[in-house]
Amino acid sequence: MFERNILIIDDEEETSISIEAYKEIFSILKNKLKLNYNLKFHWEKSLVEAKKILEQKNIIFDSLLIDYDFPNEEIPQKGIQLVKNIRETINKRCKIVFYTMHAPHELDQLEFIDLINNDVFRFVPKDGDILPLNYEETGFSRSDQLIVEAIIDSLKDTNPISTALESYLLNYKNLSGSIKLNIEGDQYSIEEILDSIRLYENPGNKFVKNLLEMSIMDYLEMD
Structure with a gap:
């Protein structure tokens, strides 16, 4: 049984709680879907530090989960900028799942275009009520399950x-x-x-x- 490395880039302090939920959800779906791998989650709060980790290239990250808004950076930034940096100079192969607390209509149209042009695998609103689940419900938060499903589906699409x-x-x-x-x-x-x-x-x-x-x-x- 091998591991797939997932890097979560999100400055929300409760991300550690979400990761525990992701692990539980994956454990359930892994058995249902007969998946032959485990997930190893890595978490980084800062866009700057995340970029450094990716540039060091000491770990192969199969999928990245990137949040939209980073107001706590020294200079407030958007996760979209990191997506563009990754695709331009670091990695065009890894899958990127992009998620946000904002409703889709709250994002600028040009931001959506940037996400599409930079090959984001899936856009997931953290409000899970607006999207259907692809797999059987696990009993956890719908939004958390949507994120785990996006990660699983992104890994199916890797070379x-x-x-x-x-x-x-x-x-x-x-x-x-x-x-x-x-x-x-x-x-x-x-x-x-x-x-x-x-x-x-x-x-x-x-x-x-x-x-x-x-x-x-x-x-x-x-x-």
Whole structure:
């Protein structure tokens, strides 16, 4: 049984209570849906600190849960800005679930456009009464279950090959020191490969493509 890492970015002090509810809800849905993984929740209150954690890239976060409003920052900010930063410079592959206490009509239209253009997997109002549940009710808060359902659905939509490869390279990087990989005649560090895989860029795309082709050929030869 393996773990999927979920980073929650929310400055609400009661988030720790919500996380306990998410764990209980997931435990129920995991059995009903026969899921083969556990969730490990990480929580960060500050947008600035969350960005640092993501930039360090020491943990592969499969899904991010990002709140809308951060009035307690040194300079009050919106979670949408972090979404844009992640997609521009950190990771285009991880799934992002965006949630808020605000009603949808209270958000500016341009903010919704930004969320769509930056590939947010799902928008979840914390007022769960306006959306239907996808799965059988667990007896917990409807809004909490909607958030857990969004996380589960986002994990279904991930690319398992890229995720597994990123995990392998991250572990190998910690053991290999300054090793270089040769990709079509050019030398790259594992860190460079990892960054480009996360951002859907070369040489990472070439590395994934070459590895898949080699794996397919090996499999065909075995048959």
